[in-house]
Amino acid sequence: MNASMPPPASEKAEYVNQMFAGIAHRYDLLNRLMTAGQDVNWRREVVALCRLPYAGRLLDVGTGTGDIAYEAKRTHRDAEVIGCDFTFEMMDVGRRKRAQYATRLPHAGQTDRVEFVQGDGLRLPFADGYFDAVTSGFLLRNVTDVDTCLAEQRRVTRPGGRIVCLETSPPPPTRLAPLLRFYMLRVIPVLGQLFSTGIGTQGKATRPRESAYRYLPQSTVAFLQPDVMARQFERAGFRHVSYVRKMMGTVAIHVGTA
Ligand SMILES: C[S@@+](CC[C@H](N)C(=O)[O-])C[C@H]1O[C@@H](n2cnc3c(N)ncnc32)[C@H](O)[C@@H]1O
Numbered sequence: 077m078n079a080s081m082p083p084p085a086s087e088k089a090e091y092v093n094q095m096f097a098g099i100a101h102r103y104d105l106l107n108r109l110m111t112a113g114q115d116v117n118w119r120r121e122v123v124a125l126c127r128l129p130y131a132g133r134l135l136d137v138g139t140g141t142g143d144i145a146y147e148a149k150r151t152h153r154d155a156e157v158i159g160c161d162f163t164f165e166m167m168d169v170g171r172r173k174r175a176q177y178a179t180r181l182p183h184a185g186q187t188d189r190v191e192f193v194q195g196d197g198l199r200l201p202f203a204d205g206y207f208d209a210v211t212s213g214f215l216l217r218n219v220t221d222v223d224t225c226l227a228e229q230r231r232v233t234r235p236g237g238r239i240v241c242l243e244t245s246p247p248p249p250t251r252l253a254p255l256l257r258f259y260m261l262r263v264i265p266v267l268g269q270l271f272s273t274g275i276g277t278q279g280k281a282t283r284p285r286e287s288a289y290r291y292l293p294q295s296t297v298a299f300l301q302p303d304v305m306a307r308q309f310e311r312a313g314f315r316h317v318s319y320v321r322k323m324m325g326t327v328a329i330h331v332g333t334a
Contacts, residue, residue: 138215142170
């Protein structure tokens with residue numbers, strides 16, 4: 077596949093899985109760099125918007141290295157928090173962060189763990205209505221079927237529970253759009269190449285990392301505008317859907333009620 081082309085739909089899931097396996101070890105660092113550290117605040121906002129009840133259950137789909145899940149555990153020690161992803165290598169990095177987070181919790185013990193479960197966001201391995209809240213961060217533009225992914229999130233959310241989704245959006249049509257596109261399509265791939273060199277995890281054959289940091293901004297520019305996404309949430313059965321835009325409109329947080 078040409079490194080500057082997005083993968084065809086039939087190869088996308090395999091491409092995405094291998095790509096994240098290849099960049100797992102540098103993913104957190106690059107996230108902080110590319111968002112100037114703002115992603116930490118967005119994850120806090122995502123968890124706050126879940127309005128998790130006491131001893132609630134939260135699922136983070138496409139959890140990657142688990143930053144949303146850990147934020148949920150940090151702020152809701154009583155909660156059962158599960159992160160689910162189909163890329164083992166991303167969750168492996170996430171599992172290693174357990175020690176780092178556990179020491180920050182005053183009474184760290186078994187229940188302070190975030191559980192990681194390997195699974196496909198298009199066929200979630202959980203019972204209907206099990207969760208009070210389902211979150212995702214930068215997942216939807218990577219899946220092959222957004223409608224199925226949202227329908228699955230709806231299925232595992234209890235009636236009245238919440239879905240909260242953090243995702244990038246194409247730059248809105250303002251005077252800043254050319255500058256934002258330049259940053260995404262030219263600067264991010266260079267940052268990715270500079271900072272993602274190193275050894276991959278698990279010795280798994282991976283796609284070139286420079287291709288990953290071309291794919292990620294390209295998939296943002298080609299993704300859905302937030303109002304279109306909001307309608308997809310409604311089609312999946314969520315009510316009271318709303319969203320806020322961040323980072324000059326290039327990131328959106330959607331909220332809905334099951
Ligand atoms: C950009 S990363 C986001 C990680 C994390 N949520 C965050 O906020 O940083 C996208 C993650 O979605 C996962 N992913 C993509 N498609 C998936 C699918 N169909 N099922 C499960 N995970 C998927 C990838 O493996 C990757 O870890």
